[in-house]
Amino acid sequence: MNKICLLFYGSLKAPTGASSVLRNILEGFKESKKYSLDIYCLDSNDFNEEEFQNSSVRKTHLKTTIIQVVHSFLSYSSKYSLLITKFYVWLQYHKNAMQVLKDNIHKIDINSDILFFHDIITPYHLKKTEKKLWDSKKKVLVLHSNGEVFKMLFLYYPKLKSNKKSKSFYEDKIAINTLKDIDKIVLLSEFSKKMFLNIYPYFESKVEVVANGINYIESSEKDLKVDSKFIFTSVGTVGFRKGHDVIIDAVSLIEKDLRDLFTINIIGDGDILDALKRKCIDRDITNIIFFGNRKDVKNFLSESDCFLLASRDEGLPIAIIEAMAMNLPIIGTEVGGVPDLVKNNHNGFLIKPNNKFELKEAIEKMLKMSRVEVEEFGKNSYLSYNSDYKVDNMINKYVKIFDSLE
Numbered sequence: 001m002n003k004i005c006l007l008f009y010g011s012l013k014a015p016t017g018a019s020s021v022l023r024n025i026l027e028g029f030k031e032s033k034k035y036s037l038d039i040y041c042l043d044s045n046d047f048n049e050e051e052f053q054n055s056s057v058r059k060t061h062l063k064t065t066i067i068q069v070v071h072s073f074l075s076y077s078s079k080y081s082l083l084i085t086k087f088y089v090w091l092q093y094h095k096n097a098m099q100v101l102k103d104n105i106h107k108i109d110i111n112s113d114i115l116f117f118h119d120i121i122t123p124y125h126l127k128k129t130e131k132k133l134w135d136s137k138k139k140v141l142v143l144h145s146n147g148e149v150f151k152m153l154f155l156y157y158p159k160l161k162s163n164k165k166s167k168s169f170y171e172d173k174i175a176i177n178t179l180k181d182i183d184k185i186v187l188l189s190e191f192s193k194k195m196f197l198n199i200y201p202y203f204e205s206k207v208e209v210v211a212n213g214i215n216y217i218e219s220s221e222k223d224l225k226v227d228s229k230f231i232f233t234s235v236g237t238v239g240f241r242k243g244h245d246v247i248i249d250a251v252s253l254i255e256k257d258l259r260d261l262f263t264i265n266i267i268g269d270g271d272i273l274d275a276l277k278r279k280c281i282d283r284d285i286t287n288i289i290f291f292g293n294r295k296d297v298k299n300f301l302s303e304s305d306c307f308l309l310a311s312r313d314e315g316l317p318i319a320i321i322e323a324m325a326m327n328l329p330i331i332g333t334e335v336g337g338v339p340d341l342v343k344n345n346h347n348g349f350l351i352k353p354n355n356k357f358e359l360k361e362a363i364e365k366m367l368k369m370s371r372v373e374v375e376e377f378g379k380n381s382y383l384s385y386n387s388d389y390k391v392d393n394m395i396n397k398y399v400k401i402f403d404s405l406e
Contacts, residue, residue, distance in 0.1 A: 001033075001034065001035065001036050002034065002035050002036070002113045002114065002402065002406075003035075003036050003037075003038070003111050003112050003113045003114070004029070004035050004036065004037040004038070004112070004113070004114050004116050004402065005037075005038055005040065005108050005111060005112030005114070005115050005116060006022065006025065006026070006037055006038065006039040006040065006116040006117075006118065007039075007040050007041070007100065007101075007108070007115060007116065007117050007118070007122050007123070007126075008022060008039070008040075008041040008100070008117075008118045008119055008122065009041070009042070009093060009096040009097035009100055009119050009121055009122045010041060010042060010096065010119070011041060011042045011043045012026075012039070012041055012042075012043055012044060013043055015237070015268070015269075015293050016237060017144070017212075017236075017315070017317055017318035017319060018118060018119075018144045020214070020318045021118075021144070021212050021318060022039065022041070022118060024212075024213060024214055024215065024391050024394070025037070025391075025394070025395070025398070026039055027215075027391070028213075028391045028392070028394065028395035029395060032395070032399065034399065035399065035402060037116075038107070038111055038112075040100055040103075040104040040107070040108060041100055042096055042099065042100060045103075071271065072271055074087070074088040074091075075088065075271050078157055078159065079158070079159070081159070082159045082160075082163050082166065085157050085159040085160060086160075086166070088157070089153070089157055089160065093119075093121045093153075094121060094125065097119070097121045097122040097124075097125050098125050098129075100122060101122065101125060101126055101129065101130070105130060105133075108133070109130075109133050112137060113137070113138065114137065114138045114139070114140060114402055114405060115137045115138070115139045115140070116140050116142075117139065117140065117141045117142065117182075118141075118142045118144065119144075120141065120143070120149060120174060120175065120178055120179075121174070123139065123141060123178050123182070124174045124177070124178045127177075127178060127181065134181070138183050138405040139181065139182045139183050139184075140182070140183060140184045140185075140186060140398075140401060140402070140405075141178075141179070141182045141184070141185050141186065142186040142188075142210070143185065143186065143187055143188075143192070143196070143315075144188065144315040145192065145313075145315050145336070146191065146192050146195055146313060146314060146315060146335060146336035146337075147187060147191070147192040147193065147194065147195025147196035147197075147198075147199070147336075148195060148196075148199065149170075149171070149175045149179075149196075149199075150170045150171065150174075150175065151313055152241065152313060153170065154167075154170075155240070155241055155312070155313055156239075156240070156241070176200075179200065179203055179206075180203075182206065183206065183405055184206055184207075184208055184401050184404070184405065185203060185206045185207050185208070186207075186208050186209070186210050186398075186401070187207060187208070187209050187210075188209070188210065188211060188212055188315045188316035188336075188337050189209065189211065189315075189316050189336065189337025189340045190209060190337075190340065191336060191337055191339060191340065192209075192315065192316070192336060192337055193207055193209050208397075208401055210394060210397040210398060210401070211316055211337070211340070211388060211389055211393070211394065211397075212315075212316045212318055212321060212389065212394060213321075213389050213390050213391040213392070213393050213394030213395070214318060214321050214322060214325065214389065214390065214391060215390060215391045216298075216321075216322055216325035216326070216385075228261065229261065229262065229263060230261060230262040230263075230305050230306070230366070230367055231262065231263050231264075231265065231303060231304045231305050231306075232262060232263070232264045232265070232304065232305070232306050232307070232308045232331075232363070232366075233264070233265045233266075233267065233300050233301060233304040233306075233307055233308065233323075234247065234264065234265070234266050234267065234268075234307070234308045234309055234310070235267040235268060235297055235300075235301075235307075235309075235319040235322070235323075236267075236268050236309065236311070236317070236319050237268050237269070237270045238266065238268045238269055238270030238271075238272055238273045238276065238290075239270040239271060239272055240272065240312070241311060241312055241313050242268075242270075242309070242310070242311050242312075243309075243310030243311050243312050243333070243353065243354065244266060244272070244276055244310065245272070245276060245279070246310045246312075246353075246354060246355070246356050246359060247264060247266075247288070247308065247310050247359065248276060248279050248280060248283065248285060248288060249356035249359075250310075250356040250357075250359035250360040250363060251264065251285055251287070251288060251360075251363075252283045252285060253356060253357070253360045254360055254363065254364065258364070258367065259285070259286075259287050260287070261367060262287060262363070262367060263287050263288075263289060264287060264288045264289070264308065265289050265291060265300055265304070266288060266289065266290050266291065267291050267292075267293070267294050267297055267300060268292070268293060269292050269293045273290060273292070276290070277290055297322070298322075298326070301322065301323055301326040301328060302326060304323075304326075304328060305328070305329075305366075305374055306328060306329050306330070306331060306348075306366050306374070307319075307320065307323030307324075307328045307329070307330050307331070307348075308330075308331045308332075308363075309330070309331070309332050309333070309338070310331075310333060310351075310353070310359055311332075311333050311335055311336075311338070311353065312333070312335065312353045312354055313335055313336065313353075314333075314335045314336035314337065314338055315336050315337060316336065316337035316338075316340065316341070317332075317336075317337075317338065317341075320332060320338065320341050320342070321341065321385060321389045323381070324341065324347070324381035324382060324384060324385040324389070325382065325385045325386075325389075326382075327375075327378040327379060327381060327382045328378050328381055329347055329348045329366065329374055329377030329378050329380075329381060330342045330347060330348035330349075330381060331348055331349050331351065331359070331362045331363065331366065332348065332349075332350060332351075333350070333351055333352065333353040334350050334351070334352055334353065335353050338350070341384070341389075343380075343384075346377070346380050347377050347378070347380035347381040347384060348377060348381070349362040349365060349366070
């Protein structure tokens with residue numbers, strides 16, 4: 001049996017789309033008779049899927065609070081200082097990647113035929129420190145982005161992009177220097193593939209598209225609601241990239257009487273959560289409710305009428321796929337792979353990113369639809385999920401990629 005070694009600088013337990021994808025890949029390959037898969041990340045040695053699914057969100061302790069305060073300070077300061085930006089990025093990404101490699105390098109060498117990366121920082125450090133191992137293995141890299149390798153990083157840390165030397169370090173020394181040695185480069189959508197090849201046309205022969213897949217629930221058609229309150233739900237890390245501030249701006253444009261007809265539940269935590277809460281208070285917006293990180297996201301989705309994601313940037317968001325599996329119509333932005341998931345006027349509405357006026361119009365259009373029309377959009381979401389975005393589809397495509405490397 002061929003051995004796949006999946007490497008990631010993050011945590012399997014993190015409430016992020018990428019971590020959710022990795023958990024699904026890990027579970028999916030348990031049934032494979034041709035490939036065995038081991039995963040090495042920050043917490044792979046003590047990860048238990050059953051315990052993770054049954055655990056509740058941990059309560060905040062003093063140590064956690066201190067860490068959050070430090071991160072908030074560094075995040076804020078990085079907007080004004082390139083030195084702090086470099087330190088904070090090293091702390092969050094490079095340090096973690098080096099730690100994963102340091103803790104597992106012997107096992108990685110022995111237990112792998114193919115190295116399967118889900119970030120580009122980890123392979124960069126592996127090539128830099130273990131050249132012999134690097135050269136001896138086949139390598140597959142999945143880019144969880146819109147095709148621009150470091151768009152998310154530059155969006156979070158604009159100082160890196162505005163500084164010529166730092167920008168060159170990431171785009172040339174890390175991206176191009178790493179990608180040239182990768183055997184297969186996987187993008188999550190056709191949009192991402194097109195964007196990637198616009199930047200790196202010389203890697204075309206290496207590029208494949210594999211959509212994220214989940215095993216959520218089998219179709220459980222929602223009963224038509226009889227109450228008048230319409231519920232939107234948004235799930236994701238509360239930060240600039242996800243566009244929660246645009247949601248608040250859009251709602252502030254809606255007449256007060258119409259606001260009383262709907263609620264927006266925001267599930268997730270992040271560095272701008274408190275600022276968004278204050279913004280709602282300042283604008284007298286009472287129908288946006290922040291719930292923080294939750295393990296019972298399915299319960300929120302089952303009570304919702306529509307899923308809303310106002311992202312400025314995406315790869316192929318798991319949160320939308322989960323909502324589609326729950327028979328929900330979607331309001332999403334034309335970024336990354338979202339247009340692959342959301343077909344305008346079929347299972348939802350697509351709007352331009354960072355556009356509060358289009359988002360306001362989309363919310364109002366959804367509110368004006370009949371319950372039967374909303375349900376029909378939701379059924380179309382489920383049909384798309386069922387045909388294209390299940391774990392089996394994803395695993396079969398990865399198997400074909402691994403087969404091509406033999």
